[in-house]
Amino acid sequence: MKRACVIGWPIEHSRSPLIHQTWLERYKIDGTYTKQAVNPAKAQTFFSQFSSSGLVGCNVTVPLKELAFQSAQYRDGSAIAVSAANTLWLEAGKLCAMNTDTYGFMTHLGTTVPDWQKSSKPIAILGAGGAARAICYGFIEAGVEAVWLFNRTRARAEELARDLGSKLCVKDWNERIACAQACSVIVNTTTIGMNGVGDLGLRFHNAAPECVVSDIVYAPLETSLLRAAKLAGLRTVDGLGMLLHQAVPGFEKWFGVRPEVTDDLRDKLVEEIEKHA
Numbered sequence: 082m083k084r085a086c087v088i089g090w091p092i093e094h095s096r097s098p099l100i101h102q103t104w105l106e107r108y109k110i111d112g113t114y115t116k117q118a119v120n121p122a123k124a125q126t127f128f129s130q131f132s133s134s135g136l137v138g139c140n141v142t143v144p145l146k147e148l149a150f151q152s153a154q155y156r157d158g159s160a161i162a163v164s165a166a167n168t169l170w171l172e173a174g175k176l177c178a179m180n181t182d183t184y185g186f187m188t189h190l191g192t193t194v195p196d197w198q199k200s201s202k203p204i205a206i207l208g209a210g211g212a213a214r215a216i217c218y219g220f221i222e223a224g225v226e227a228v229w230l231f232n233r234t235r236a237r238a239e240e241l242a243r244d245l246g247s248k249l250c251v252k253d254w255n256e257r258i259a260c261a262q263a264c265s266v267i268v269n270t271t272t273i274g275m276n277g278v279g280d281l282g283l284r285f286h287n288a289a290p291e292c293v294v295s296d297i298v299y300a301p302l303e304t305s306l307l308r309a310a311k312l313a314g315l316r317t318v319d320g321l322g323m324l325l326h327q328a329v330p331g332f333e334k335w336f337g338v339r340p341e342v343t344d345d346l347r348d349k350l351v352e353e354i355e356k357h358a
């Protein structure tokens with residue numbers, strides 16, 4: 082039997098088991114996927130002993146993603162770009178790392194709004210944490226012209242821009258308010274709006290009609306940002322699809338089947354999120 086899990090500290094809130102257990106059942110795979118709390122102080126040992134743990138791999142969540150990246154013996158391009166790993170697997174006894182947040186976000190965006198790249202206007206990213214890094218990398222890989230970065234702490238956005246190259250342009254946090262008038266895609270990667278707390282204060286009056294508004298916050302599913310964008314007639318992309326799609330490459334590595342993100346699975350997650358709202 083193949084065993085995988087998700088590790089983090091804390092880990093109770095993770096929705097990954099629901100996703101992977103659903104796929105294990107659907108594809109009739111003899112495997113398990115559980116949650117495991119790993120204390121950051123003991124994470125180094127966890128990673129160094131991974132090959133004898135009996136696990137085929139794991140997902141990694143906060144606050145262990147950077148340490149997972151550093152501990153791996155092989156890192157793919159997605160992990161290197163973000164300097165963090167959310168998916169680990171064993172290959173010939175070696176601990177390997179990738180970051181599937183980029184894949185998850187870009188796949189969901191491309192599926193929901195296939196023509197998002199039609200406009201040559203800049204992309205606006207709000208926030209400069211790990212998720213922003215993964216998503217900026219995705220847009221650069223997709224060949225966009227320019228990415229505007231807005232972050233409360235400007236120095237953090239500047240660091241990200243230095244790391245990911247000249248297409249990134251750092252803007253003042255206050256300038257975010259009018260970004261819908263100038264940009265083709267807006268992505269909120271901050272925690273603003275999570276559990277209904279806070280509002281980004283973007284103005285959608287006179288927004289560019291092709292502007293697509295995306296939020297990686299998925300609880301609630303319709304954040305105040307997405308609601309305001311919808312009211313203005315803009316297309317929106319919710320955060321749940323990223324969560325679902327980022328799980329695909331890991332499952333395939335560990336269990337040998339590329340799983341499908343279906344409406345059934347999505348409904349199951351929505352139900353779970355609403356239960357805890």
Ligand code: ATR
Pocket residue numbers: 207208209210211212213232233234237270271272273279
């Ligand atoms: P992750 O790695 O998941 O992206 P993170 O590194 O904690 O998470 O980043 C959270 C992001 O939300 C940051 O961009 C943070 O801004 P700062 O860099 O200034 O801290 C942003 N953020 C969180 N709360 C915020 C708030 N109240 N106002 C503005 N930005 C906020």
